[in-house]
Amino acid sequence: MFKKSCLSILVSVTLLSACGSDNDDDNTSFDFDATPMITNLTEDVIVAGYVDLNTKAEAFVAAITTLSTDKTEANLAAAQQAWKNVRQPWEQGESHIFGPVDSLGIDPHLDSWPLNTSDLEDLLSSQSSFTADGVRNSNDDVQGFHTMEFLLFGDGVEDNTKAITEMTDLEIEYLASAAEVFEGYTQDLEDAWLVASDANNASSEAYKDYLLETDNEVYSSQVGVVEELINGLIGIVDEVGNGKIAEPFGSDIDNTDTSLVESQYSWNSLADFTNNIIGVQNVYRGEFEDAADAQGIIDFVSATDSELATRIDDEISAAIANIKAIAGTDDLPFRQAIGDADARVRIQTAIDSLTLLQASLENDVLLLLNEWNVQ
Structure with a gap:
């Protein structure tokens, strides 16, 4: 973990340096105090x-x-x-x-x-x-x-x-x-x-x-912390879409693999996947359970592009809704849904929404670190 964090920080510093040393002359740069977030x-x-x-x-x-x-x-x-x-x-x-x-x-x-x-x-x-x-x-x-x-x-x-x-x-x-x-x-x-x-x-x-309290052996600055948080979101979206769902789903209905379905004994798989992305929503919005009106990654994104911030929030909500919809009106558990033709259409919709969300986090959110004037 410690080596991974330090590597992330080095990558961030390299990317920031590539933007030029004088951020005041960079028209795409933005100010954001990350301490409350x-x-x-x-x-x-x-x-x-x-x-x-x-x-x-x-x-x-x-x-x-x-x-x-x-x-x-x-x-x-x-x-x-x-x-x-x-x-x-x-x-x-x-x-x-x-x-x-x-x-x-x-x-x-x-x-x-x-x-x-x-x-x-x-x-x-x-x-x-x-x-x-x-x-x-x-x-x-x-x-x-x-x-x-x-x-x-x-x-x-x-x-x-x-x-x-x-x-x-x-x-x-x-x-x-x-x-x-x-x-x-x-x-x-x-x-x-x-x-x-x-x-x-x-x-x-x-x-x-x-x-x-950054400037320590794990995080040299707030850049490393924010990058860690964003990469955490990317990692679980990738794991749910391309691993937990796609691997047992298989290439077609004749190539499913129920042995790969996590939490299959309790039929809790769809709740697992949903909670994974609710966890993404918690970090993005800065909310946990009943807590609200506190800063999350959405505020970091909003500091430079409020429309982007809203779009990604909508993509997270859509991914959650599409995962929940996999069960259909018959309330199919995921291990059965992967072998059902109609449910497979809903599963593909969920995978597609997770793919879209992952791309937005990677290509639109993570790269904002290059433009951020760290306070």
Whole structure:
């Protein structure tokens, strides 16, 4: 992560230098004080999102504990909903998946995909008990979101409504251990942003301070911070359009691959994709949940081109709407939609809208860094 950030800064400095040293003579240059925007996005979008993630992880652990002590359909349903609840802030947070989530290796611990179902089933058939330490020391592909999803919802082929009678005591024990490990990592992530970015050095700076107080070993100026934020948006739009949706979608209806559908066990895929782009909207608008009227990337763009700022905001909204529309009136889960002729038309529309949005972010927004007179 640190090397990537420094490289980004060098690229930005090179691009800015190419525009000429005297910005006052550049008719395309614009002034913008990024401090309020960076402060809001750091404190009230990114950090607030990780706090929400950790809070919901704690609630998820509590739901699994209840299920462990009282094996009922109602408690299983509550645990399934708690999994979906904690999935939401994680997916929205993929719009800014830099910093400790990368440098501390938390992303693969929480969200490795595909799940190694063979190894997981071997563990369940070969061991008589499980502990949090044992799960923590296992490979990433048998812990995290999708391990817990598989245990809670089943294989997702015919339905996503696993019955409590299908869940063994050993599965619940593994689930409880995995949930405990999971919550430990979300706590580490919150602490890294708010307390100390290096888990082995309590006196290290909170990662948020690197963004708020530039001219440090991570970001030499606000240019690097804003570039990091914009590249985060580009990265997740690319991943959703060209990876999460396009890869299982295939070249035609005879070349789909349901094994590539993320969150297929819970049939939560479309919610995942939607939340990914809502995360883009959060950073672009500078809003998280009910917060509003605070600065986001839209204000940076508006400082030079208000029409462009509005157009991109509309493209984000369109991408969200088009992803939601994939389900159609039959409320098809994504793993079934890729094999449905009518749904494939809607999927292609969603892909096209994401392609358009990615191009706008790359060609119209990122290049504004070359014209910005940094305050």
